[in-house]
Amino acid sequence: MTAQTTAAPSLAAKAGAIGTATTNTTTKLNRTLGFSDLVTYGLIFMIPVAPIAFYGSQVAGAHGLVATAYLIGLVAMLFTAYSYTQLVKLYPYAGSVYNFVRQGTGSGGVGFIAGWSIILDYLLLPAVTTLVGTSFLTSLIPVVPGWVWAIVIIAAITTISILGINVLSKLSALFLGLQVVLIVWFVGATLLAVANGSVHFSLAAFYNPQDFSFSNVLSAIGLVIVSFLGYDAISTLSEEAENPRRTVPKAIITSILIIGAVFVLLTFLAGSVQPDYTKINPDSGFLDILGIVGGAPLQLFASIVIVLSFSLASGEECVTSVSRILYAVGRDGILPRQFGKLNEKTHTPVFATLVVAAVSLVLALATSTDILGNAVSYGALIAFVLLNLTVIWKLFITSDDKSPRSVLTHVVAPLIGTAVSVWIFTGLGPLAWTIGSVWLLVGVVIIAIRTGFFTKKLGASENLQEYFA
Template identity: 50%
Template sequence: MVEEKISFKRTLTTKDLLVYGIIFMIPVAPLAFYGSFLVPANGMVALAYLVGGIAMLFTGFSYAAMAKRYPYSGSVYNYVQRGAHPNLGFIAGWGITLDYLLIPSITYIISAQFGHELLPAIPIWLWVIIIATFNTIVNYLGIDYVSKISWLLFFLQLIVLVLFFVLTIRELAVGNVQPHVISLYNPKHFNFSGVLQATGIVIVSYLGFDAISTLSEEAITPQKSVGKAIIFSIIGIGSLFIITTVLAGFIVPNYQSLNPDTAFSGILYKVGGHPLVYFADIVIVLSFGFAGGQEGQTSVSRILYSMGRDGILPNFLSKLHKKFKTPFIAILLVGLISLIISLTFSVDVVSNLLSFGALFGFMTLNLTVIWHLFIQNPNKNFINIIYYLLSPFIGFSVSLWIFSSLDMSAKIVGGLWLLVGFAILAFKTKFFTIRAPQYDLEL
């Protein structure tokens, strides 16, 4: 008896993928993270977002190129293994998986902290359990439900940002604040190493473009839609981040006067009072806990699904639910891991560990594009030089630059994580005497 083949449902359009990526990157993220970036960036938070956006845009071009040729789930793991080598693909995918496992946890913690401030009677640990359970159920039921919730929370976040923009423009119009570029460049406090340190954390805010590529097998026309959604999401979210933080600098140019723990709340209060602060806190709870965390769980479950399907990780991770067409075992596993991390570690500990895996994966992918689409391509015309040599080289170089400025704890934990990946790979390849297992995909 032949076992029935179960595959993902293809329901996502380019707009769905775009909104998914933008929601994963959380448009209101600066409202929660602004205070954390102020000190290392010496107030130049907008510059940190700009540097991160430039780095991610060139890397996004590399993603778009590979997504067109290999429209399968798995993101960096899929692209590097098929464009370079299966062994290298696993290490690159294993590296970025670390970030994806941590992202739901940090969003749960942030959401729970803001939720506890709004409703002190509900302890933080209970907030975490409620959010993690809800997200696991929604992911279990299918990508359609995740997409619907993404659209709803997308509009809620836009409302908050539009209110902030309009109220700030009003303050400018009546002369209460003055325009300047301190958030982008402050000659008195300029320290680019500090900006790079802040950018290392900012990179996580852009990771949603990678998440788009994990849904290739659930997109209607992945060869066209995935690449478009990736590029538009980076440009769109980067613009929002930069505008938001530039305007924040208008309201409070002396960043040292702000409390890092409540920095943006203080800025919102100056333009909109308690009602705007309260509304923003509600949206932050929903956006981080029930949008960013939910989509983080979606993405990492697809990467684990791809690794399980290839056989490099246990095969049960590739099991799809017969009714809902979701990798339900991977989803449940990620939900459990995220819950444990959220209840065990603080936001500072988790945030310091982020970005290592993503930057490692980005560097590997950019080098893969140079190797696969330029060096191995006999047609080295001007267009190919720009797209497949110059652009990925810039993406690699900027990612390496930011990577070198990461916190030492992130490098140590990330290095240990990669060692575990090498151990798994050594076992599966009989100490590198054979290639890593690879599933024969046919769209």
């Protein structure tokens, strides 16, 4: 892999044209990531062992039907993920859904609302992963206060993010390896228990005739959707990927299929080990299940892997992803231009990263996973709806291609993605609606200020294909 750190000769002029004359015109994000790096990044972001941390809080509300919730989430997200692949081929730039919707609709305002919505999730997620890591660390080493662990975690993930994508990529591969070991250990121990007759396969995690209802399944969908956000995170690295029009779409679909299969497998086996969800402790649900098949050694190893996976692995990628979106919006001059600057040595948006770290620390110290968990899917679902509608607009309505294949891929598929997102959106709680609505209102205020109360266009109107020519 080779680094690309210099711009085209006309970059300075084009940067000035799109309102980024004060940004580093000779510094670009390092384009070094290959397909396997992107898949690893997406898997780490989605945390293959996430059910071990969330199972206890999911299983009661879902009446045990957690595997069904993950299966529905996988199918639902595949349609939206496919829409991502269509737009990333056209606009392989940092900023993810912000740039996809802005470029696809030609509207800076609509693009900003899409990006602003998903920024909410990315700002909340580092705090969530920090709180999860803090909880496990305080249980392992109770003499250290939780707030100290929170500061240590935020400092570590911020440093890694600032050092650059190459450092993060190497650490991600290491953390993914540890999660694979944990998954193989649990699956092997469960199969051994099935073989000796102490555990029997059960479909309780998929279907229970006494408790099955879609409302029960919906209760677990919020955290499930968060668990699949890694495919969007992959798209934020488009300017750091080699041949992004090919590798990024392929990595998006590959990672979501792998992670979906892992989630369903883990929760199916958990439901087999303990079919009666009423006997599962909400605080230690999956750890208790690990203890049944693997004893204390498996529980201890799982606790260590959870700490590393949430607090460091996923946390650092959350910070990295949202800093890239803020960088793209700042580069367009919508947010303060400091957000759109890259450090000349590390080729990373240091200012954006530090802002994310500060917000994450405040949230981790002042809130709880219950509060953040309720709100974390709101912004992503808004962004998903806008992105799917952009596919319909850009690739069908304004396109000359009205073939049956285009109808299927550019109308039917994104409409299904939109419908599923709206369906899940209606199941979010009042707290999520309140926090999300306030956040969107702030976004509208920003647009009003930046457009002179809607009297001029918002941000850049130029095509980024020309900007990077």
